[in-house]
Amino acid sequence: MQITESLVKNLAELARIELSDAEVHSFADQLRPVLDFVGQIQQAELTDAPVDEEAPVPLRADEVHPFPNQAGIIQQAPDAQAGMWKVDSVQS
Amino acid sequence: MTQFPTLTDIHQAYAEGASVVDVVTDSYTAINTQDKKLGAVLSRRQEQALSEAQAADARRKNGQKLGPLDGVPMIVKDNMTMAGEITTAASNILKNYVGVQTATAVERLQSAGAIILGKANLDEFAMGASTENSAYQVTKNPWDETKVPGGSSGGSAVSVAAGYVPVSLGSDTGGSIRQPAGFCNLVGFKPTYGRVSRSGLIALASSLDQIGPFAHTVEDAAAVYEALAGCDHRDATTSARPVTPWTAPTDGSLKGIRVGVPKEFFQDGLDSRVKKVIDEALTEFEAAGAQIIDVSLPLAPLALAAYYILLPAEASANLARFDGVRYGLSERDGAGLREMYSRTRGKGFGREVQRRMMIGTFVLSAGYGDAYYHQAVRLRRSLTEQLHQMFDQVDVLLSPTSPTLPFDLGARTQDPLSMYLADLYTVPANLAGIPALSLPAGFAEGLPVGLQLMAAAWNETTLFSVGAAYQHRTEWHTKNPPRS
Numbered sequence: 001m002q003i004t005e006s007l008v009k010n011l012a013e014l015a016r017i018e019l020s021d022a023e024v025h026s027f028a029d030q031l032r033p034v035l036d037f038v039g040q041i042q043q044a045e046l047t048d049a050p051v052d053e054e055a056p057v058p059l060r061a062d063e064v065h066p067f068p069n070q071a072g073i074i075q076q077a078p079d080a081q082a083g084m085w086k087v088d089s090v091q092s
Numbered sequence: 093m094t095q096f097p098t099l100t101d102i103h104q105a106y107a108e109g110a111s112v113v114d115v116v117t118d119s120y121t122a123i124n125t126q127d128k129k130l131g132a133v134l135s136r137r138q139e140q141a142l143s144e145a146q147a148a149d150a151r152r153k154n155g156q157k158l159g160p161l162d163g164v165p166m167i168v169k170d171n172m173t174m175a176g177e178i179t180t181a182a183s184n185i186l187k188n189y190v191g192v193q194t195a196t197a198v199e200r201l202q203s204a205g206a207i208i209l210g211k212a213n214l215d216e217f218a219m220g221a222s223t224e225n226s227a228y229q230v231t232k233n234p235w236d237e238t239k240v241p242g243g244s245s246g247g248s249a250v251s252v253a254a255g256y257v258p259v260s261l262g263s264d265t266g267g268s269i270r271q272p273a274g275f276c277n278l279v280g281f282k283p284t285y286g287r288v289s290r291s292g293l294i295a296l297a298s299s300l301d302q303i304g305p306f307a308h309t310v311e312d313a314a315a316v317y318e319a320l321a322g323c324d325h326r327d328a329t330t331s332a333r334p335v336t337p338w339t340a341p342t343d344g345s346l347k348g349i350r351v352g353v354p355k356e357f358f359q360d361g362l363d364s365r366v367k368k369v370i371d372e373a374l375t376e377f378e379a380a381g382a383q384i385i386d387v388s389l390p391l392a393p394l395a396l397a398a399y400y401i402l403l404p405a406e407a408s409a410n411l412a413r414f415d416g417v418r419y420g421l422s423e424r425d426g427a428g429l430r431e432m433y434s435r436t437r438g439k440g441f442g443r444e445v446q447r448r449m450m451i452g453t454f455v456l457s458a459g460y461g462d463a464y465y466h467q468a469v470r471l472r473r474s475l476t477e478q479l480h481q482m483f484d485q486v487d488v489l490l491s492p493t494s495p496t497l498p499f500d501l502g503a504r505t506q507d508p509l510s511m512y513l514a515d516l517y518t519v520p521a522n523l524a525g526i527p528a529l530s531l532p533a534g535f536a537e538g539l540p541v542g543l544q545l546m547a548a549a550w551n552e553t554t555l556f557s558v559g560a561a562y563q564h565r566t567e568w569h570t571k572n573p574p575r576s
Binding site: 007008011012013014015016017018019027030031033034035037038039040041042043044046047048049057058060068069072073075076077078079085087088089090 | 175176189190192193325328332391394397398400401408412415416417418419420422424428429430431432433434435437438439441446447449450451452453454455457463464466467468470471473474508509512
């Protein structure tokens with residue numbers, strides 16, 4: 001498994017984390033031993049779980065309860081309008 | 093009041109006529125005197141705490157007394173939210189984040205009468221084994237200020253070890269309560285997964301996280317646990333199973349207890365000085381009447397690899413919410429949405445968090461998911477099954493909590509893998525969802541060594557009983573670091 005800078009750039013893109021070229025280089029160096037280490041897991045011969053009958057999950061009544069601190073939520077918004085979060089369109 | 097109070101000391105102070113305001117004030121004095129040096133506390137809520145203390149005094153004067161946590165000062169890890177108060181998760185991305193609802197665990201403490209004094213330092217988003225990944229400050233081990241207190245709940249551990257409070261709350265995903273407990277000469281306890289609500293705990297890995305106490309004694313840890321445990325409609329992963337009440341044993345007998353010693357926890361990587369302390373503890377267990385049984389957990393050596401696949405995978409999903417849209421840091425100048433996400437997370441997350449986001453992304457990605465993530469899921473299931481069967485033959489499993497003594501500040505920060513190895517013995521309990529306890533077991537070169545006990549799921553009381561019996565026979569837990 002080759003941990004190249006190109007792979008790291010791709011991972012950073014997928015994880016939506018902006019990194020400088022120096023950071024990409026440094027992360028590649030750090031990730032190599034970690035991924036080698038966890039890669040050991042492939043040594044084990046293991047099987048998938050058989051399909052289990054599931055224990056019944058107790059369900060609660062489907063009742064609407066207004067959240068007691070809606071104002072607290074919107075107060076955290078970096079930008080808000082009319083009680084809604086304001087953010088750039090996905091189209092832009 | 094004594095410098096390193098237990099719950100008994102607090103109760104004694106009240107019996108002798110102290111007020112809650114007195115006790116809370118004493119705790120803040122301890123914090124204000126020592127924390128400039130030790131760095132355990134991120135934020136204090138002195139005004140609110142004193143006001144709550146006054147209300148508690150009025151209530152108690154009226155004859156209304158609560159249980160063992162009534163009027164007890166506590167500190168909670170800063171990844172548990174409190175309504176109207178800042179919770180940072182020790183990250184820059186949440187520097188000014190104000191909690192919207194108090195975490196269930198914290199609410200339960202407050203209902204039991206505990207007074208929350210403030211929030212404790214941690215590794216950012218609970219990722220780490222030394223508390224060095226905090227974006228805000230370094231926390232030092234009061235036993236030796238050149239050493240780490242352990243992590244990720246280092247601040248919570250030091251708050252008790254340095255005598256600020258008798259008990260505190262941490263969270264444990266791969267050892268983050270037990271390992272700092274071991275490094276700071278404390279009792280640290282991780283309940284069975286599903287025993288304590290995670291509502292209000294900023295999620296790291298949702299299938300691994302649990303909240304639990306730090307204390308000097310097993311009795312104190314159990315008292316905190318009992319206030320926390322139980323079903324919560326706000327956390328669908330909590331169990332409706334009733335909480336077994338526990339009575340502390342009156343002596344140190346371990347007659348009839350079968351203690352399994354898994355050989356894989358005593359192999360390469362274990363420091364000989366730690367091994368010596370644990371071997372002596374085993375002798376004590378035997379002298380107490382326990383039957384020591386050598387056992388083997390063949391999958392244990394791969395548990396850490398499985399953990400460092402599953403944890404980053406779950407964490408990368410849980411931390412996707414920190415994107416600048418609804419709360420926290422938001423880097424909005426310039427072009428569009430994707431840049432906002434990337435810049436916010438590039439600036440707001442520390443290095444370790446970024447590393448784990450990328451590892452998680454990798455192990456879940458197309459082409460690698462089966463070899464890494466799904467293989468780790470298979471290993472987890474098989475390991476859980478092995479442990480489950482093991483508890484037919486033994487009552488508890490015993491091992492060192494950590495493979496090494498507390499290490500130097502800065503020693504592992506340049507080598508992430510070396511830091512991950514600290515979790516070698518603690519991750520199996522999280523993977524299998526079983527309860528685990530770390531107990532003070534002695535010292536090597538003046539530094540604390542913790543002993544870990546694990547039991548079958550829902551058998552918290554077995555752990556408490558064995559741990560309390562051990563504490564009847566030993567005095568390690570009564571030792572405190574020098575006050576400078």
